[in-house]
Amino acid sequence: MVGNASRGRLHVEVRRQGASTVVSPSGELDHHTAELLREPLEECAGRSGARIVVDCSRLDFCDSTGLNVLLAARMIAEAAGGSVHLAAMTPVVARVFEITGAGAVFTVHDTLDSALAE
Template sequence: MVSGVAGQPSEDGAAGNERFGVEVRGDSGTAVLALTGELDHDTAEPLRRALADCVEAAPERIVVDFGDLEFCDSTGLNVLLRARLSAIEAGCGLELAALRPPVARMFDVTGAHAVFTVYASLAEALADRRPT
């Protein structure tokens, strides 16, 4: 699991606690937020802060990598939806990659998948350079 104090980045750009972590990295106009663990009401603050920091930096696009995220509840979904609106206002895209089945199901059931560009993998997301 990613180390660091909840919501405070460590030296390697990671933030989180023992149940959830977010690592932020970027290159050539794309910020990638790699999520691990369980995203819920009790663990959402590090993601909220990381997304706000990314939006403030205004990269061309933000890609959230769900490849190692095991669970996401409605709190996590709301954080992402709000961040999407902030990203649009800042002129950058917010995209999702590698949704695992339990998380993908929540996006499908709520219809939230329709408002995001969703990629099967992080590699696919990074290879797609279309404007968002």
């Protein structure tokens, strides 16, 4: 699956790379833009055994709505025997995961390459 969606402050690209689906949001992930990520992420997560890597390297901001989108996708993926990995978080996004403790429920990789190599 290859595709993309954008609405002003958030652009989302989806592509297959090896055994993984890479979802790359860029811009601001918040209440107003979360649906742009939710739809492709949940579609991918619902596939049996899906391995999703969210490349966070171009994500400038993530609020609680964005965090909930990622957590919901993780739950959907795990219920279908799959997984959601986070890669290359920017410091501002990593801080949200640190403050909330949500980083403990994801497999987090320093780089996209390391996430794909696993």
